[in-house]
Amino acid sequence: MTLYNIAIIGTGQLGSRHLQGLKTASSALTITVVDSSDESLKIAKERYNAVDEIGEKTIQYVKNIESLPAQLDLVIIATNSKSRALIVKRLLTHSSVKYLILEKVLFTQLSDYEEIGVLLKKKNVQCWVNCPRRMFGSYSMIKNSIDYTYPIKMKYVGKDWGLCCNAMHFIDVFMYLTQDKTFTINTEGIEPNIYESKRPGYIEMYGTLRITTESGDELILSCLSSIDQPTHVEIKNGLNYFALDETSGILLKDGKKTKVDTPYQSQTTGILADIILRTGYSPLTPYEKSAQYHKVYIQKFLERYNEITGEDSKELPIT
Numbered sequence: 001m002t003l004y005n006i007a008i009i010g011t012g013q014l015g016s017r018h019l020q021g022l023k024t025a026s027s028a029l030t031i032t033v034v035d036s037s038d039e040s041l042k043i044a045k046e047r048y049n050a051v052d053e054i055g056e057k058t059i060q061y062v063k064n065i066e067s068l069p070a071q072l073d074l075v076i077i078a079t080n081s082k083s084r085a086l087i088v089k090r091l092l093t094h095s096s097v098k099y100l101i102l103e104k105v106l107f108t109q110l111s112d113y114e115e116i117g118v119l120l121k122k123k124n125v126q127c128w129v130n131c132p133r134r135m136f137g138s139y140s141m142i143k144n145s146i147d148y149t150y151p152i153k154m155k156y157v158g159k160d161w162g163l164c165c166n167a168m169h170f171i172d173v174f175m176y177l178t179q180d181k182t183f184t185i186n187t188e189g190i191e192p193n194i195y196e197s198k199r200p201g202y203i204e205m206y207g208t209l210r211i212t213t214e215s216g217d218e219l220i221l222s223c224l225s226s227i228d229q230p231t232h233v234e235i236k237n238g239l240n241y242f243a244l245d246e247t248s249g250i251l252l253k254d255g256k257k258t259k260v261d262t263p264y265q266s267q268t269t270g271i272l273a274d275i276i277l278r279t280g281y282s283p284l285t286p287y288e289k290s291a292q293y294h295k296v297y298i299q300k301f302l303e304r305y306n307e308i309t310g311e312d313s314k315e316l317p318i319t
Contacts, residue, residue: 011044015078021269028056085112129290131172138260150238151216158231163223164318
């Protein structure tokens with residue numbers, strides 16, 4: 001059996017869930033976990049040990065990138081967005097990496113997108129961005145029912161779901177459903193206030209985003225502080241109507257309810273790793289395409305951020 005070298009950089013909330021997922025991969029893995037925080041490494045160990053092992057696994061915990069093996073088959077970078085570009089550069093200076101998965105929001109500065117894209121090509125790294133709804137059976141079922149002679153009208157409206165932090169997830173799956181078209185963003189519905197995120201050093205905003213494609217497809221994302229209704233995805237397309245409650249796992253299609261899975265990250269990473277390592281394919285969005293989405297998104301949010309604050313910032317502190 002082939003033994004693969006894997007690394008996870010950043011073991012916060014999401015990184016530790018990726019680690020749990022890797023333990024369930026059927027492939028034989030040597031896993032190196034990197035985090036500068038002793039406390040984060042401790043939590044990562046506890047969470048890893050809480051999961052039953054599938055396949056052969058060995059694991060080690062280190063505090064810096066320079067302790068990683070020189071050759072790595074797959075790396076997952078789950079650090080915060082402000083440090084991610086620098087982490088990618090350090091990693092690819094030290095190690096030869098075959099496959100790379102990055103978390104969103106990718107980077108906080110527009111200049112990083114081109115620079116990292118060039119670096120990935122230079123180092124011959126296949127890279128994807130972890131917006132996992134493309135892997136969900138619910139969205140696959142919806143996509144298979146879409147009538148592409150009609151536009152797709154999609155909404156996600158709710159309270160305190162983290163517009164800046166999480167909008168990219170829904171933009172990405174909207175692009176998946178519309179067959180990855182280009183889009184524009186209207187931020188006029190964003191409220192003229194900046195709020196501190198629950199993550200120190202980052203910000204959040206409230207209000208409504210309107211995303212449209214050249215074909216008339218439309219995505220409306222509303223994150224409000226004063227609304228009392230269940231958050232769900234609603235999609236209209238010709239005669240089709242879909243309502244998806246990801247929390248309860250219920251998909252309503254033209255009045256008929258279907259039970260669907262909304263897997264946690266710890267349930268998808270192992271499957272994803274097996275697919276990538278054995279086939280070189282990933283159902284996630286390739287870096288080049290996701291970077292295009294991100295740049296439109298970051299540019300419009302940055303304009304709105306500077307308009308609200310009166311600054312001329314080059315960095316949008318969202319994660």
